[in-house]
Amino acid sequence: MKASHIALLSDFGTNDPFVASMKGVILSKNPKVSIIDITHNIPPQDIKTCAFYLMVTMEYMPKNTLFLAVVDPYVGTGRAALWIKTKNYQFLTPDNGIISWIEEKEKIIEARALNNSSIFLDKISMTFHGRDILSPAAAQIAKGLSEEKIGPVFSDYRKFPYPHPVRIGNKVVGEIIAVDRFGNAITNITREYITINSVFTVGEKTISGLKPTYASVAEKSALCVIGAYDYLEFSVRNGDFAKEYGVKSGDKVEAIVEI
Amino acid sequence: MKASHIALLSDFGTNDPFVASMKGVILSKNPKVSIIDITHNIPPQDIKTCAFYLMVTMEYMPKNTLFLAVVDPYVGTGRAALWIKTKNYQFLTPDNGIISWIEEKEKIIEARALNNSSIFLDKISMTFHGRDILSPAAAQIAKGLSEEKIGPVFSDYRKFPYPHPVRIGNKVVGEIIAVDRFGNAITNITREYITINSVFTVGEKTISGLKPTYASVAEKSALCVIGAYDYLEFSVRNGDFAKEYGVKSGDKVEAIVEI
C-alpha cells in the first residue's frame, strides 16, 4: 500500500551506522519517502517493549504510514518476515510478535509473509535482515508495490495476548508490560482504573499514591506516575527502578484503590 | 506565517517516542514540511538553557523557520502558549520565558496567545501539550494559517532580561547562562571581552588563561575555552565541571583581564 512515510523502530541505538544503512537502502529505492524515527533505543531484543511503543505511537503517525520495526533476536534462524495491514496503517516486521498489541488500536485486516526475494538486496547478510531484506521491501511497498507481490497471505503469525488488567473488588491486578532505557517500569494499568490515593505494589515494593511528576519526590526516591501515554509507571527519580527493585516485563502489579 | 521548516527543541531525550509523536502529529497535518532537530537533550525543565540554544542557533536556520521549543515545567497549570514573530523567524512555545533572548538577535514584531482550539488535537492530555496542542498548531501555522487565527495579540508574555556582562576597569563580571548535558558551564562572556591570558573565577574555582581545546589539558583537569558559539565556557576534560564545582545557571563569573 503506497505510503508517504516510513516510521522506524529498532534496538540498534544511534552510535553505530546500522540505522543509517537502513535509511540509505530505503532512500536508494524510494528517494522521496519521508522517514520518521520513532526510537532506536528499545532495550536490546526486547520484543514486548517494541510492541508497546508501536501500540502507543501508531495513532499519532500520518495515515498509511508503514511502520518498519526491527527488533530481531531470531534473525538467521529462519523466522518469517511479516507485512500487516490495519484500517489506517501498515507494518513490516520479523514474525516474532512485535505486532501483537496493535489490535488494541485497530484490527488487522490483512497479513502476508514477505517472501518475494526479487525486492531484497542482492547480497543478504546472516545478521542484518533489517538492512538487506526489510528495508528494500519497505521502500518498494511504500512506492505502491501491489500486495500480492509482497508474498502469500499468512494467518499463522506469532502474537501474544494483550494483558488487560483485572479489577476484583477494590484491587486492580496488572503487570509490567515494558521497561524503558531509564529503568522505568511501565504497567498495563491506565488512569481510569486507579485513583490518586491508590496503593501500588510490584515485587517487594509498595508505593502510596500517584505523584504528578518525577520532581515531586527527592532524588533517588521511588514514585508512581502516569506517563505520557496514560499508563501507570514505577520510577526512581534520576535512578533505575527496574534494576534497583529487580523488576522485569511480565511481573505482577497490584493497586489497592480507595472506594 | 508559511514555513518550509519546523525546528524542534525539547528536553524529551530520544529514548522515548515523545519527539516522534510530535513529528507524527506535525506530518499528519502537514506532510511536506521539513523538520530539523535542534536538540532534544536540553537538561530537564531548564528554560534558560533552551533560551540560550534558541538564541545561538536561530540565525543558522532557513528564513521563516518556525521554532517549536518545548521545555514545559508548568504544563497543566494554565500557562499560555505563545506565537512570536521576528523579522526572519517565528516561534511557538509555552509562555515561560523560552523566547527571552531571541531579541539579542532580532526584535520581536508580533506576539499572539495560541488559543484557537479548533487546530488542536481532539483529545488533549494533561501532561503532553507539546504533542496535543503545540504540534498540530505548528503544522497549521507552517501551512499558512493566517495570524489572526492563531489567537489574540498578546503583549504580556514572560521574558527575563539578558544578562549582559559588565566591564569595570580590568574586571569583567558576568554569569553562567547555560549548563549543557556534559556539565560544561557556559557564560555570557564573549570573546571580545577577554584576552587569552585573563584569569577566570566562578564560585571557588579560579582558572588562568584560555585553552584552545579540551585536549590542551590532562584528563579530568578543569579549563576555560571559547565554545563554538563564541562564549566563554568552564569545563573539565571528560568530566562534569558543573557537578564537580557545584556551579549552576545564574552563578556569578569574573574575569580579570590583562591591560
Added chain:
Amino acid sequence: MKASHIALLSDFGTNDPFVASMKGVILSKNPKVSIIDITHNIPPQDIKTCAFYLMVTMEYMPKNTLFLAVVDPYVGTGRAALWIKTKNYQFLTPDNGIISWIEEKEKIIEARALNNSSIFLDKISMTFHGRDILSPAAAQIAKGLSEEKIGPVFSDYRKFPYPHPVRIGNKVVGEIIAVDRFGNAITNITREYITINSVFTVGEKTISGLKPTYASVAEKSALCVIGAYDYLEFSVRNGDFAKEYGVKSGDKVEAIVEI
C-alpha cells in the same frame, strides 16, 4: 555534482546543537536536499574510525550521495578542505585522511581543494569550519555547482594505506582499525580469513572461537563476533573491551586458524 542526498558523519554528538547548525546552513542554501545522519558519535577526533564508517556505509547510500564528514582535529591550522569524486559518490571533508579507505570500494576519479570562498558563510569562526565552510559548500555542490567552481584539482591529499590482513600458514595477522563508542574493537579481518574455531589474540587477551551474538556469553565476559559489516570484533558483553584490555586503533591482532 548534483546530489539529492547529503550524508553527515561527525564526532559532534547530538547533545549540543552543532549538527543542527550545519543542517540549518545546508537547508538555508538548498531547502530541498535530503539529509541522512550516518552517525555523530564517532569518538572525538578519531579520523580512522570515521574512515572506517565511511568505507562500510557508502555502498548502502543512494547513488550520487554527497558525504559530508567532519572529524576535524586540525581545524584552524590551515589544513585544506577536500572534494572527492568516485564512480557513484562524492565526499567533502577536511584533508586529514578521512577518505583514505573509500578506495577499498570505489576508485577516486577526481579530487579538488575547496577554496572558493564565495560559497562559504560570510562570517567564519576559528573552530567550526563544518558549519561555516563545509556545510554551505555542500549545499551548493548538491545543487549542481560545476566542479571547476569548487576549487583547483588537487592530487596531493592526505591518505593512509588500508591495512590488509596477512595470512602466513595457519596464522592471520591483522590490526584494530576502529573502536566504537561502546569500546568494541573492530579488526580488519573479515569472515573469509577465519573459521568459527579460530583462536584470536589482541594484546594480552586470547579468545577461542567465534560467538554468534553478544548474548552467547555471560554479562561482562569477553568474546569475538563478526559484526554487521562483516569484520571480526573483540567485545565485552555490556562492557568496554578497549578500555578493559587497553586496546586501541592500530594494535596488532592474530588469528590462529584451524587447518
